[in-house]
Amino acid sequence: MEHLHYQFKGGTRTLQRAADVVGVVGSGNLEVLIESAAMDGGCSIDITTAAVGFGAIWEAVMIDFQARWQLADTRIAINDMGATPAVVSLRLDQAVETMLERRP
């Protein structure tokens, strides 16, 4: 297992809800736990992945993700079981979109 951590500053978008989880920790898949958290406007992403040695790709995917959403005061935690970069991006977008939905 490998642990990775990314921290972004200067985001502008805060989320509507407290927390949600999307995805499943299955082969080629991952779960994304996304939470609103007071972080001085920052966004932190913690990743635990079964695929060791892909830090550079994770970093590129996370920079793209934050460029798309500009998240502020958001904490993200990922348990990954070898998802491809495209699947990671889709799950992250799904997580944000879920948090932006207004639910009854």
Next chain:
Amino acid sequence: MSSYLEATARERVDRLFDPGSFQEFLPPSARVVSPHLGQLNAPVAFDDGVAVGRAQLNGRAVFVAAQEGGFMGGAVGEVHGAKLAGMLRRALLDAPEAVLLLLETGGVRLHEANAGLIAVSEVMRAVLDVRAAGIPVIALVGGANGCFGGMGIVARCTNAVIMSEEGRLAMSGPEVIETASGVEEFDARDRALVWRTTGGKHRYLLGDCQALVADSVDAFRAAALAQMDALAAGPVALTLDALEQEQALLTQRLEQFGHVREPMELWRALGVDEPEALPLLEAADFVERVGAQRLGAC
């Protein structure tokens, strides 16, 4: 129509129960993960593969557990089992109208087998305690991983089991039987045989499940409500009388069908005409056709 089979555990909870009514105990954000998997350098899940809590089903208060088959085959580890048992014990205090177990599991998680085995036995006891308190427990089995091992026993400790044709229920899974007894005994790669032997239709005919439904969330919801209504009429505690009746049924089943090598022969012996047609029937047509021949449920 929303498939039950294809849905994740959380999607099943969202779609089965009244929108927004699910209140989770120990949600993923609590990060109560397996203490064992990390030591084995294996991935963990924030909910340890099960969501438990309270919800409303058509306005009726229920407690619920939903196992995620996608995480380690829905297998029961220490935390996973403790969440199941804890939810059932909480039901004793809160007295919901019913407890619904959305089971999808290979049984005990072998990475933490001792803790998992103890947990499964605690879940069995808790199910019987909940029943003894007059609260019906209903198992829903319709996930791709089926319901096997100790959790197969848990399913049969409940008041009612609802299955889809795609659902499977048994003790040892196909690969386990083949590995232990040889391919001549059971060919685990023969998928039609696997479903004939463990699938919902066979379980319904043998009296192991009380309702067979189509693979849709709506069908499972309707069947769960129907079971809740049916169980509200009578006692739900396990009695010695019911156990003896079940034992008699199983003894009769073994005597009558113990020599049969193939489920289809068994269906014929039950009095079903053209048993080879059964696998292709839709759930409703199947129930209409064989409902009279199925063995009496407990």
